[in-house]
Amino acid sequence: MDQERPLPPVIERMWGREPAPRRGPRPRLDLAMITAAAIELADADGIGGVSMAGVASRVGVAATALYRYVGSKEDLLTAMADAVAPLPPDPAGLPWRDYLATWTRAQRDIILEHPWVLTISPFVPPMGPRRLLWLDRVLTALDGTGLDDGERINVASTLTGYALTDAAVVYGAGDPAYEKAGISGADEFGAALAEVLDPATYPALSAAVRGGVFSGAEGWVNDDDFLFGLSLLLDGVEQLIARRGGVS
Amino acid sequence: MDQERPLPPVIERMWGREPAPRRGPRPRLDLAMITAAAIELADADGIGGVSMAGVASRVGVAATALYRYVGSKEDLLTAMADAVAPLPPDPAGLPWRDYLATWTRAQRDIILEHPWVLTISPFVPPMGPRRLLWLDRVLTALDGTGLDDGERINVASTLTGYALTDAAVVYGAGDPAYEKAGISGADEFGAALAEVLDPATYPALSAAVRGGVFSGAEGWVNDDDFLFGLSLLLDGVEQLIARRGGVS
DNA sequence: GACGTACTGTGTATGGCGTTCATAGTTTTA
DNA sequence: TAAAACTATGAACGCCATACACAGTACGTC
Known part of the structure; x- marks a missing residue:
């Protein structure tokens, strides 16, 4: 200014x-x-x-x-x-919740296609034309919800962070260190944990491992996990919007 | 196994x-x-x-x-x-929501004290004794909520991701690229955006910038922003627990 | 008590990397 | 036609991670 x-x-x-x-x-x-x-x-x-x-x-x-x-x-x-970011999806006509869901998933998919993005400080506030376009669109989608600009940006960055985290877990499969150890999925990961955890100092975790939390998955994570966390977040946003008296 | x-x-x-x-x-x-x-x-x-x-x-x-x-x-x-991770806080006697809040904040604080952690693929599933101890404690804190092991781990990783994201935004201040450009806070960031954004293609974002979303902050982010996003998440968890019929 | 063995730390060397700088070459303006 | 402004080049520098052969050290065995 x-x-x-x-x-x-x-x-x-x-x-x-x-x-x-x-x-x-x-x-x-x-x-x-x-x-x-x-x-x-x-x-x-x-x-x-x-x-x-x-x-x-x-x-x-x-x-x-x-x-x-x-x-x-x-x-x-x-x-x-x-x-590397393509054009963001178009928010026109979509309810905010639907748009936020597809927006977040699309962000995650970028990383799944280009996992190296995770390694170049994916967190710094963006200044490029593409990523700012993504930000703009999600702000637009939240029009009429009663959230102010600051809250909307907070929602956006929280969702971006979630997309990063989720994609990174999936990408964990591709991590060279794990590959070398023969750990290429949640199954092997659980087995490795079982070998190393002392139930006395890790009571809850080793119980969960013995209970088979990491067993039976094909890769690292299935789509349900993504939707699970996402709806957690969107539920939170929805509550906030309700408090602000906006449309749902 | x-x-x-x-x-x-x-x-x-x-x-x-x-x-x-x-x-x-x-x-x-x-x-x-x-x-x-x-x-x-x-x-x-x-x-x-x-x-x-x-x-x-x-x-x-x-x-x-x-x-x-x-x-x-x-x-x-x-x-x-x-x-680099210290011992996790003790969940004994704390309601799950309180513990999750301090747990998440403590994780964020680790990164604020050691921002370089962000650069060493902070996402890969942890196999070290310290980080698994953190995971164990949050699982313990969610005992009695009615969530199953998978859901608890999902909650944990979502919160970890949030801590990462939030810390990274704060750390954005320390990013060498921005420092060199004279952008050392949200204020200057907003000014730079204003210089570059075309209101026609970035309608919502440039309106927000003109409205002063990035103005008036001392650094990049204040603690309110952290708590804002965190309570979004915890509200989501609380809803889930309610659906599962656990204690709140 | 002496020898061999297994292990730890050293020195040297190598190939690759990002980056600097002076220089040669090319297009436009005057 | 000459000068000016800009682009790409090639050689060189310093740094780094790492491989490998070697020297030194402590234990186990006879």
Whole structure:
């Protein structure tokens, strides 16, 4: 509001405000091409497969050329985390509860398709065009509920956090450390716990393990678990809305 | 239950099952000393300050000696993430709702004191003695509520996710990228958003920004926001318990 | 009491990484 | 046509995780 503090160059570029050069050779790249290449690499080989050299060779330039577009590798990762998000679902005509449910699930699905997102600080307040679009849509969906802006943003970030958590549990299956230990599902996880837990110091947990909480699941988690936690949250939101006297 | 599949050596060590050597020189270290040193480094200089060489010199050995205790740097990070958790609060005598609230807040506080925890995949199902102790205690606190084991674990992981999310928002303040851009609080964040958002494509969000959602806060978030989201969740849990016919 | 054995810590070396910097090359403006 | 502004390059630097062969040390055995 006060000073026009200059934003970091990468963020400007994420918003399509490329500093149009008036002289010199035309840039062979733009940020979108670079992030797209980096995302392909990450999808294929995980975040470890993303190196400046690798990305550069994929877009056909030398490694150091990328530094004309991003200030550092971290900048690139930030841009990737934003660009990987598709357009958010359209809230038009949906009751808030339905929209929040599909919105949250869609966010989770992004991570399931691109699990490396979890490793690039998925928590920092977003400044990219895509993630802010997601935020905007959920605010819209909460119109007419009587919640104020702050409450709506809180709801949004709580749901985002839930999507992250849930996706991460599913992704736990893919964690290299567990794979190496032969733990590729909740079943093996439970067996490993049983081997290690002392019932005296872990009474409730070892009882649950012996009771078979982790048994019988195909992978780590089924869809019911996701819906379970989600409805917990939405029930909470609904109560709040009722208190505010909004429509349900 | 079936096969005694061998667990990874680090995990054995985390549980104090050091493979007692019967010959050769006595080990000068144990895993606890190493993780403690690494945690001090991370607390001081962030996760980037943790290098094998740095940790090694802090405990007085050569860098490569650490590989007698951890299989890789990732192993070390895993051990750190477990060891950094203090003992969980005691649930004895507390109503479940009170305990869950303090439990969740305590988890958040761990991250606020050691924000680097966020960067070492904080989501993977825990296998360390400390984090499993936390899980055990919350299961205990939910005794008598009528929830089954699976539901209790779901509640626990949802709350953990919430603690992570909330802490991460606060920690957003410390993010180097934002610091560099001069964004050190919600106020500046809002100003930056205002500079970048087009009201046509971001109607609800830019209205909220103009309305001052991000104004007036000292830092990023105040405690009210934490309690707000938390009670959302606990309300949800309470409804579920009521449906199950447990005591409230 | 001496030898072999098993184990711990060291030193050296390697390959990969992100990043810096001076330079060459290219397009536009004057 | 010359200068200016900008882009991509190539070589080099420092840091890092890690592999491997070696030296030193304590226990178990004869």
